[in-house]
Amino acid sequence: MTEIIQARLEATWSILRDEHDLAVPLDAFVSRVDAVVADRLTEGLTATEAIDGLVLGDLYLVLGCLRGSDRAIRLFLERFGAYLKRLSHQHAPSGALGDDVEAQLLATLFTPRNAEDPTSARLFSYRGMGTLQGWLRVTCRRLIIDLIRRQRPEDGSQPIDQMAAPGPRLDARVERAQATHLLAPVFAACVGELTDEERALLRRYYRDGHVLREIADDLGIDTSSVFRRLGSAREKIWRRFQRRARTELGLTESDLRALLGSLAAGLDLDQLFAAALVFVGL
Secondary structure (H helix, E strand, C coil), rough: CEEEEEHHHHHHHHHHHHHHCCCCHHHHHHHHHHHHHHHHHHHCCHHHHHHEEEHHHHHHHHHHHHHHHHHHHHHHHHHHHHHHHHHHHHHCCCCHHHHHHHHHHHHHCCCCCCCCCHHHCCHHHHEEEEHHHHHHHHHHHHHHHHHHHHHCCCCCCCCHHCCCCCCCCCHHHHHHHHHHHHHHHHHHHHHHHHCHHHHHHHHHHHCCCHHHHHHHHHHCCHHHHHHHHHHHHHHHHHHHHHHHHHHHCCHHHHHHHHHHHHHCCCCCCHHHHHHHHHHHHC
């Protein structure tokens, strides 16, 4: 690390410490940034470019949390506690699953999941590339998918209807089961008609929870191109889904949307789309 970069990090650390003293020593801050920069250098960036791309304030907060600073954890919860609650319940397909997601996030963000491995705390994987809020959104999505997979029956039966939030009426649950029985095979067939590249892209975005910038960096293209490719793949599935529903099931577009609505039970179509991809084995 050059003297100029060292001086820059020392100045940044000093500003952050003056704003909130989170018991993060200078050497710990510089060491963490240096490790991230070293990885980024292999991607063809200069050290200055790598540092410019980091959200150092969020990284400083995370280091304080991981070091067990009460002040850091209080600050984290002040900034993100309500957001995590909203995020957990917004993306989880049922209230009970949302509660589980929120509880697991809070229990494992700061505390190692493996007592013998201090790096197994979820926050340890935050490296400052992108905002902490964006990282939390992706982490929450991945946790939801993991919990859903654990709950999936081994025989693969009735997966999608279990995603819908349980309603108070029995007929609503029957409607969801019927919708699942009708639509799941059609949806799976439409996904199967995509190219390998399109399925890989959807898998990374919806199943693995990668953000657009991560995918763009790996593919060597800009984020707008990734966005267009995702939109094109979704449009292909929806167009073929409508055609198959009409020709194979005799459903009108309004019939199809009504069935999707009974499955969604509070989810928007994009969230339902993400959940459905998991269950067709993408």
